[in-house]
Amino acid sequence: MSVLARSVGNAFRNKIRTAAVVAVLAVAIGLALAMLVANQAVGAKVQELNASVGTTLTVNPAGGQGFEGGGEPLTTAEAETAASVANVTSVVGTKALRLQTATAGTTDSATGTTQQGPGGGFGPGGQQATVTTNLTAAVDAGTLGNRNGSAGTTGTTGTQPVRALPITATGIGAEVDSTGKALDITSGTGLGDYTAAEAKTLVGTSLAEKNSLTVGSTFTIQDKTFTVAGIFDAGTTFGNNAVYVTLPEAQTLAETPDELSSMIVTVNSMENVDSTKTAVQDALGTDKADVTQGQRNLETAVSSLDSVKNISMVAFIAALATAGIIILLIMVMLVRERRREIGVLKAIGARNRTIGLQFVLESLVLVALGSVVGAVIASLASGGIASALISSNSTTTAATTTQRGGGLAGAMPNGAVPGGGLPGGGLPGGQGGPFGGASQLLTSVTASVSPGVLAAGIAAVFAVAIIGALVPALLTARIRPIEVLRGE
Amino acid sequence: MIVVKDLVRQFKSGDRTIKPVNGVSFELEKGSLASIVGKSGSGKSTLLSLLGALDKPTSGDVVVDGVSLAGLPDGKLTEYRRRDIGFVFQQFNLIPNLSAVDNVMLPMEFAGVRKAARLQRAKELLEQVQLDPEKHSRRTNRLSGGEQQRVAIARALANEPKLILADEPTGNLDEQTGEHIIELLSSLSRDHNTTILVVTHDRSLAKKTERCFRLQQGRLTEEVRTESRR
Incomplete structure (x- = not known):
């Protein structure tokens, strides 16, 4: 033994x-x-x-972000300036648009209310343009924020307008979403050359479903016919109520050929993110651009x-x-x-x-x-x-x-x-x-x-x-x- | 040949110094069967532990075939116990969860004997001590006292030691079984030419050995025999 x-x-x-x-x-x-x-x-x-957002910087116009805020829009020249900063591997410009369903505008006009701010379709500073489409938003307005007057309406007179949410359209310079994350295209293809104006789009799954769109289907933006090249899944209901077009196409639709809503700057390594953020901020000027690192909730998470x-x-x-x-x-x-x-x-x-x-x-x-x-x-x-x-x-x-x-x-x-x-x-x-x-x-x-x-x-x-x-x-x-x- | 020279073992007990072994000297020829008798507490077991290198003497020496145990490091003493000494205890001290054959194989395993060889020798030894072959594979805690003592003797013989030290080997056995054990030790002494030293307080047992020593207050005296046992 x-x-x-x-x-x-x-x-x-x-x-x-x-x-x-x-x-x-x-x-x-x-x-x-x-x-x-x-x-x-x-x-x-x-x-x-x-890894997903750690090396990405987001550049917004100083005082503005997305559809809110003010300030002067970013320009393609500033994108080139950012690209020339050390440790920057790529700069992707985006141009945000709001697609307003034509019928919703009609309804609002009929009730005599305005859904747009004093900017006449543009926010303070004009970071976004509102253009019309024949698509219907996949997200109902609901009652969030009492936007349809469904709560606390006792004692009010008159009929509140039923609001239709706009659809987010983004012109992108590469096959990434507005946060710099690669798009998950579930069917069809990407847009090909993202630096060329072309009447092709990527449509979110819920928006495609709502409007019965498939790859090859067409719809209009500002009376221009666009073909669905691919359908993507952003993972959220809001994210899928969106359309992507090429950056030049979005700039053409907004009639602002040189303007950018934001830039996604990718840094070569996580170690260089902080220093590059400062360098980009310095290069663009604090009065011109706000540079932020990744998603703001990431730090907390x-x-x-x-x-x-x-x-x-x-x-x-x-x-x-x-x-x-x-x-x-x-x-x-x-x-x-x-x-x-x-x-x-x-x-x-x-x-x-x-x-x-x-x-x-x-x-x-x-x-x-x-x-x-x-x-x-x-x-x-x-x-x-x-x-x-x-x-x-x-x-x-x-x-x-x-x-x-x-x-x-x-x-x-x-x-x-x-x-x-x-x-x-x-x-x-x-x-x-x-x-x-x-x-x-x-x-x-x-x-x-x-x-x-x-x-x-x-x-x-x-x-x-x-x-x-x-x-x-x-x-x-x-x-x-x-x-x-x-x-x- | 075993030579014990002026062996002393003393302990401190409070302020007192106790000497259970106090200047013991004797010689044992190879193949002899001897006994040490004495009352309980007379130092018999202490002397046995010194001879078997279980304990170290305060002074004096034990010389086995010309090799002095005094000053040997622990490793060498372990080797001495493994190679030259076989112990048989009153309480048998077998490993209870091992079979009879496994118990006998243990000293051979420690000596580095190959498994097949030690298994064969263990079975031979168990046959030699007349343990029923059916009980070779039985756990030792399921054997009778006499059977356990036979297994213990077989274990003591496993590495063909020069000296077998038996501490009250019949103390826990009935008279008839005790007789058988003594006969067995006697025959082993003759057949294997192994020196056997039995410590006992049983004078009838001591009478069956060739030489008998008496230990009293730490001092050893040999009783004179008028007839030979063999």
Whole structure:
């Protein structure tokens, strides 16, 4: 019988105790593995978020963003200036348009109200142009912000107009959305040459469905016929109520051939983002452009995810240490219990290292059993634990973001802002304003037990178990063989 | 040949110094069967532990075939126990969750004997001590006292030691089984030319050995025999 076989046999000497030890170890190991899985999942998400928007800068006209604000529009010359800044790998210009359904304008005219601000279809500063289309928006106006007077109308007289939301159209200089993220084209193709004016469009899935558009279908913008080259999925209802055309085409439609609504500047590495942001800002001038880094909600989301990552790592280490301590205590108990047997083994010629190895292997047998059960526990519980960690941690974030987002949404009901005609969720991030996406980012973390993470976790558990078992194993060396004669 | 020279082992107990072994000297020829008798607490087991290198003497020396144990490092003492000594204990001290054959194989495993060779020798030894072959694979905690002591003797013989030290080998056995064990040790001494030293307080057992020593207050005296056992 080898040392290993003897160790395995010893591990099962007292089956009830072994079962109890394995159960306790399984809980500790399962918790450790679940925490590691959560940590890896959150880490991957943070990496993904950083990778997706981490090297992107957004340049807006100073004092303006999207369809709101004022200031002077950006120009293609400024895009060239930005492109010449060190570490900038690309600059993509965008031109935002609002497509107003022709019938909605008629309705509004009939009721004698204006849906447009004092700018006559242009916001303060004229960052956007409103053009007509024969498309119908895929998003109903609803009652958000009391835009249709559905709430608090008691006592009012007259009929409130039923508002139709405009459709966002964006001219783009490359196959990316207005935040710089690659477009997910689900059918058809892209627009080909994004630097040429061409009557081709990419249409969001919900807008295509609402207007029964497929690849090759046509519709009109400003009485000009456009062909659907592809259909994209932005992942949100608001994002899919949109149309993309080439940048020159959008500039032509807006009759502002040299103007840009925003620029998406890509930096060559994350390390250079901060310095490049400053350099671009300096190159364009603070009175001309506002330079921001990525999505504004990303910082909040990543910060929360980082907290979850740290908590899960601390919990992983704590659970590992617990498993190590359990092994240490169990093995110390076994060594004390078997002093006489250890004395016998020494009396008949066993070396200290042989006996020490036997105890280490015995502890590893217990850990192996605990790891098997723990892995099952982790695979069942890691998703729930990760969700619980994230939801508890995002409560504070969500409260903050809801407060902020709600404030913005409340301040910007559709058509309530003079000259704005601001659609709900008109800012990047959808409902709740720019910070509303943080919660979505947090809850979109998927914790799945991958073999690699499991193997790494179990390797760590075994390493800790060996350390935990070494102490009692070394204790066996201190037991003198004369112990065997005690009590004789 | 085993030579014990002025062996002393003393302990501190509070302010007192106890000397269970106090200047013991004797010699044992190879293949002899000897006994040490004495009352409980007379230092018999302490002397045995010194001879078997389970404990270190305060002074004096044990020389086995010309090799002095005094000053040997722990590793060498372990090697001495593994190679030259076989222990038989009153409480048998078998590993309870191992079978009889596994218990006998243990010293050979520690000595690096290959598995097939140690299995064969373990079975031979168990047959030699007349353990029923059906019980070779049985866990030792399921064997009777006499059977366990036979397994313990087989284990003591596993590495063909020069000296077998038996501490009250019949102390936990009935008279008839004790007789069988003594006969077994006696025949092993003859057949294997192994030196056997039995520690006992049983004078009837001691009478069956070739030489008998009395340990009293740490000092050893040899009783004179008028007839040979063999």
